[in-house]
Amino acid sequence: MMFRLRSVNTCLRRLLHGGTLNRDQILERLQVCSAEDQVFDVVGKNKAKLTVEHVSCAVGMLWQFQKERPELLRTVDLTKSHPQFLTLRVLAENKIALMDDLMLVDMLYAFLRLNIEAIDTLVQQMVSEAWLRIDRIASIIQKNLHVYKSVEVARITQALFLLQYQNPEFFTTLRNIMINFLQHSFYPSEVTMLIRVLSTLSSPRLDESVVSKVDAVVTQCNLSELNTISFAVAKWIRNDPSYRHNTHSKYVRLLQTLSRCGHERLQTADRLDFVLEELKYVSGEWFEEMLLEESMVTLKRMMAQINWANAPDLAFFLTRTNLLCPPLMDRIASVATEYIDKIHYSATYATLLPFSVLNYDSAQADELYDACIQRFTPHIRSFDPHLLVLLAYSLAVADHFPEELIREIFSIDFLGKLDSQLETLPDALNMRTRLRLMELNRAVCLACPEFQVPWFHERYCQQLQRKGNGSISPVQQQIHKMLGEVLGGINFVQAAVITPYFYTVDFECKLDKHLQPLPYTEPSTLQISDRGKVHWDPRSLENMREELPPGAQRVAVDFLDSKSFCKNSHHIKGEALLRKRHLEILGYRVVQIPHFEWNSMELSTHNAWKEYLKKKILR
Template structure:
């Protein structure tokens, strides 16, 4: 029997990789782990392995649904060494596997992009072109992008049903709004619709909705096909997926078969499927899309049954690993509002099951819910400290991200962070350039600035390499990295002047603020009027002010040594003349001149629910850093939490005025 074969007897990687693919569907966990251990050993011993062996390893990981980044990284190194021997087909397969395994390599993307651009002229058949479009499209520059879109339009009639799906998926990734290509793909789709199975139809509908397709005839046909699958569906996951995607269709009227099928499968649904059905029901009820009698009452009853099924499922769970697996794809309103607290409580009951193997998915869950549960966070810190030597550096980074974002100090906080930082700084080679920026920002939010990391990031050659790799990252990640580099630069300038790092984000910040419109909401206008009333006029308070290093504060005023307000020399534009759009004061205007002796600049910040952990008055990391930095800039910071301002205690204008007056003039 194959599982009885000693792994140690395999001498050749080719035999091992073929075996792994062949038995991946029936393999036990223990034998899987032995195979992975042997594969890692061989990857470390053999410098010149064929890239096909590495591809099989990735396919094995995909088959067993295991995201094991240490092994993927070793395969990635083989691909980088073999880049000259890779073609469009191999690169497309690798990109697809990386996507499934949640892995991304900017370095591989960069060299692959160059190779793909050089081979564009050779991709003249539909199969090869679609693979080129899938890999090159999301990271292409404007000229190459336009050429790809034009060629896709010319070839559209030749695409198979699968190729149409790949092109639409890639267009969604590219955030493509090319109406000509979209119309062309929609017209081609009509001849392929009957060949798709149910989950392909679900994905197809999601792509078309995301791309803002307005072909009502196509959506009508999709609706009929989805209804057909819904009527015959007996698989809860398929039923939930169909119901969720039907809710995305424009001008959709709910038919009774939907609620009937939903009610039938609820007891068998996993939490993710319940979440999908709940989202659809809530949307339909909100827009009154039920068109039979007593629709609201039926919807409420169905939602109550759905809630009961969710609670019952949670109460039956006695295995933390299985619970975390269910929670991986759960998010949104129903989960947040109905079962989040019960889910966290269940995790607390199973806290004794937290191990090295599940500490990362648990951290991801707590980060997603913004829940600072002390017992779980302390246990995560304890397990991490015990297992640090066996953990991948990226796992430790993510756990520190959790503590930093939630502004939570575990027991022996300084020792815990110091140990983690020492491990990370000894293994910086495991991180890509953009990951080092994200790591630096996470540590800065927590108040840590390891010299070896800071000096590595703020280095001309590093920043040049980062700039090149940013070009191949997804747009959302690219913007995130640039923003976090700016925040790290700001934090180092303010908190670590001894590093002598210059502030080089002036132009970046100017562009960001020039491209954003600051529309002041009615609440802030209301507070501004009250502050003007307290201080003696609108010329004593400024709203939406930019500070040095480009922090934006809600309100600013200046009090002299006797707590008397000082008037600003430059009059700001009245809000009612620009319909609530405020032109921010420039950070170098006269309002920034030196203050009289004893005067104090006051920053008033209104903190909404996003500034706090869920169902808590505990301030998150970013707002805490902002307060710290504003104080370094010479401000006295007054924070107005939403739960105080919106409380019954401040239900009248007089009480609100007294609250603001106390915080302005009282002892802070």
């Protein structure tokens, strides 16, 4: 229930409470703050004078600063640890009774997004108070619909929808009001907002008034607005039962119009900063299929405009696209290296990320790694713990292990701080950080034994293994069967073999010193059901490994699907190479089978596949 409440926002406060806030000096000073430290400075100097409006403004701004950063780059822990944040919490708890309805819910939302725990007394008191007021909020809204503006109706609708407010007749009224606003609007941002909210309401098909309005304003829409409209159209397509039987020209024509306008906007753009701002929140199938290629052409055309201020944003965008673009990356590396002292130390993570993830190696890239390491090293203890783990892992993928960074992360003090922070992170980021810490621990143990970092993730990996009974693809089943034929029998190959440090190798075989296959004395611990489900025998978790005779070798055969390569490319990504390096350290000869080779026209017959495997393994 608490997380439903977060959807009610500052718009509703303006609707239900017509009075304006007093524009006193403290409020004015808060409103011009551009960073967390400035907000805390105002709070610290005016503790005794802060009103409920001041507290609401300060908390809202602290969340706004975090929201503007990508989730991986947020510094919530630093904000929460500031002494003046505790001041705001105490003041908020003492002033709950003075908050109007929507101020209460807004502040609750901000505190939750700043990772204040649900069991915290502040949150519990605010939640209890908010639920008492929600019914009254909704009834007041119904009485005042005739005075609201379009943006206000849209936000009301979205808030009540996310709150799962049960009143179909009221939602029908809201929908009709929004369509009326839509028909009379000529502002792209307003039209986009209304379309986005309308798409969340149950409607069997696209209203003709929506199509007409999009046609009227689409040439004025920016890339983010075009992307938002494409998401809305996709929802209508999924909800229209007749679409499954025939292709409605209105949907096709609308998507074509969006694509054409997107291309034109990119082709006529002349400011890199504006393009990056519009691309910041753009994602999804429509963008990747229709505009991604043109976006890269535009960014390359604007390479001369890359500077130290926009290089981290461009680098982060390239990471998201999964596209390798050497000219852009060389330019980023050159600019960032030259002006590294102007780049904030925490932005080195975003700057380095595409070079690591996309496995881009060049002279400029090597200089960038060195420059970034020198830049962030003096500030290691100022990073949010989870961000430092992610930074160290990205460097490990690129085979860089700065000793001071590694020793800090695997210190008792840091691991304690990280453990405390993990309890406050969203589930997805929590799991991602835990996984990255394990992978970093494994990488350091294997690549840098001289650091003498202990391997302490054995139990964690066993738990992951037991939870992770996944599935094996038809291609992997096909390779498994053919390996048996090539090697002389299914007892000469084992599937889903768990190595020391818990890598799972697709297939393992053993060859003697004459490259002849050796049989396994123990049967495979893997069981594959008819539906491709994978189940492991408990023995597989004990890292059972048969000793090799003198001169023999252990071969790991891995099938690499499209996720192991850059988009629309045969260029292998960093994590696939990291895995190969580690398996070689563990004593394997690693044979990688790229999906584009296995699925190629040259390997379209049974004998061709077998011959391919022979050349790869029995060389």
